[in-house]
Amino acid sequence: QVQLVESGGGLVQPGGSLRLSCAAPRIIFRSYIMGWYRQAPGKQRELVAAITSGGFTNYTDSVKGRFTISRDNAKNTVYLQMNSLKPEDTAVYYCNADGLVFDYWGQGTQVTVSS
Secondary structure (H helix, E strand, C coil), rough: CCCEEEEEEEECCCCEEEEEEEECCCCCCCCCCEEEECCCCCCCCEEEEEEECCCCEEHHHHHHHEEEEEEECCCCCEEEEEECCHHHHHHHEEEEEEEECCCECCCCCCEEECC
């Protein structure tokens, strides 16, 4: 069974930063589109950012200029650097590996932005 292992969530004050990490099996990481989604209470899960194996990135408008997705091919890990966090960024963040036919999800990590 494919496992995506996430880490890095937590509680941060508005304006603060967090970095999420997601480690994937090498065979998945090398060829799948890696992404981060989030789901806030009472809302649908939404794509936050994604990165292809070639390094092309995509962001939802609300995080552009504040979040950066990156990948370390040597560690089979994708990161989401989140800066200038706002209360509306509060959600459970999920790592996703999209292979177009199959996709896989991490267990989710809670990010809470509050003073």
